[in-house]
Amino acid sequence: MKESEINTIKLKKLIEKYLKGDITSIELQQLMNYYESFQQVDSWTTEMGSEKELENKMLITILESLENESEAKSVPFYRKGFFKYAVAACFAVCIGINFFYYYQNDTSHVSQNTSNIQKGTDKATLTFADGTRVILENGKEYNSDAVYSNGTHLVYKNKENKDKLKCSYHYLSVPKGGKFFIELADGTEVWLNSDSKISYPENFIEGKKRVVDLIYGEAYFKVSPSSAHQGARFVVKTGDQEIEVLGTEFNVKAYKEEQHIYTSLVEGSIQLKHATNHIEKLTPGEQAIFNKESNDVIVSPIDLSYEIAWKKGLFKFKNADLEEIMTVLSRWYNIDVSFDNEALKQIQFTGQLRKDQDLKSILDLFENTNFIKTYKLENNHVQLK
Numbered sequence: 001m002k003e004s005e006i007n008t009i010k011l012k013k014l015i016e017k018y019l020k021g022d023i024t025s026i027e028l029q030q031l032m033n034y035y036e037s038f039q040q041v042d043s044w045t046t047e048m049g050s051e052k053e054l055e056n057k058m059l060i061t062i063l064e065s066l067e068n069e070s071e072a073k074s075v076p077f078y079r080k081g082f083f084k085y086a087v088a089a090c091f092a093v094c095i096g097i098n099f100f101y102y103y104q105n106d107t108s109h110v111s112q113n114t115s116n117i118q119k120g121t122d123k124a125t126l127t128f129a130d131g132t133r134v135i136l137e138n139g140k141e142y143n144s145d146a147v148y149s150n151g152t153h154l155v156y157k158n159k160e161n162k163d164k165l166k167c168s169y170h171y172l173s174v175p176k177g178g179k180f181f182i183e184l185a186d187g188t189e190v191w192l193n194s195d196s197k198i199s200y201p202e203n204f205i206e207g208k209k210r211v212v213d214l215i216y217g218e219a220y221f222k223v224s225p226s227s228a229h230q231g232a233r234f235v236v237k238t239g240d241q242e243i244e245v246l247g248t249e250f251n252v253k254a255y256k257e258e259q260h261i262y263t264s265l266v267e268g269s270i271q272l273k274h275a276t277n278h279i280e281k282l283t284p285g286e287q288a289i290f291n292k293e294s295n296d297v298i299v300s301p302i303d304l305s306y307e308i309a310w311k312k313g314l315f316k317f318k319n320a321d322l323e324e325i326m327t328v329l330s331r332w333y334n335i336d337v338s339f340d341n342e343a344l345k346q347i348q349f350t351g352q353l354r355k356d357q358d359l360k361s362i363l364d365l366f367e368n369t370n371f372i373k374t375y376k377l378e379n380n381h382v383q384l385k
Contacts, residue, residue: 221250
C-alpha cells in the first residue's frame, strides 16, 4: 500500500474519533500534523502563491482525496475548538460535503430561526383530461379504473386502448418542496423533481410514437424499450427540444426560469432535435446543453453522479456558485432567497448534502465554516449575509 493511501486511512480514522468526541490530545496533535503534511506538500513551490493560498490548496487536496469514499451522514457539530482549517475540513469530509473553502477572519455569527421550514416530500397534483384534479400526497391512497397511487407512486394500469385514434392526456404537477414517481401505461418510469410538470397520455396507441411533454422542471426517465411496443419510439418534448429514444435512461432539466435545457444520457442512446431542426446524438456519459434563446447546442462528457444525485436523495455540487446552490435548495424547501451582497453569490462549492436534512442544519453548516457570515431565516425567506 502506498504511503499516501496509508495517510488517507489514518486521517479518516482520526477525523471519525474527533467527531465522536473521544480523540486524545496526542491524536489531536497527530490530526493537525497530518493536515499540515498531507498530499505532497513539498512539491509545491513559492511560485504557486502565498502561504495562505498553499494552505487552501492543501485543504482542497484533502477534501478531494476523500470525496469518493465519504458517505453523507449526520454528525455532531462542535463550534468550539475548531482549529483554523483542519477541523473544518474534517467536518466537511465526514458529513459528505466537500467544498472549496472560503475563509474570513470575522467569526461573529448571529442567526435567527423564526420559521419551521419543512423539507420536501412526496406530493403532486394529478389533472385528468376533463379538468378533474386529485391531490396526491404521502400517506394518502387514490384508486380508479385507470390509475393507482399509494401517495408516493402513481401507476397506470396499462389497460387496452379501445379507441385506436385518440389518447386522453393527463397532467402531473409537482410543487416546490415535492417529488413524485410515475409508471406510465407503457411501463416507462419517470421520477419528477421539485417544481416540475409533465403531460402524458393515459394510454398509448400500440405501434404509434409515444409522446410525453416535460412542460417545465426536471425528470429522470427509464424508458420501456421500443421492442416491447411494436417498434414505437418514445419522445420527450421540452419547449423547442425533442428527445427521441428507443429505450434508455436519461435526465432532463428544463426549468422555466433558466435559459438552458440540460439533457444527460445514462444508458442507451438518444437523439435530440431542436427548433432549427438541428439534430444531436448522445452516447452514455454525455450531456447536451440547449440555449433556449440562441438555439445553440453544446455536447460534452460529464460526471453523471452530479446530474442524477437528486433522484438518489442527495444534492451534489461541483464548482457551483452559492446562488445556484440556493436556487436548488429553494425548490426543495419552498423558500425565497436573498443575498446581502453580490460577492456572496459567487462563492464556489463542491460536495453533497442529504435531501432529508432540515434547512437550518444546512445553513448552520455554511455559517459555522465561515462560508457565510450569518443568515436570517424568517417565514419562508432566507437572507444570507
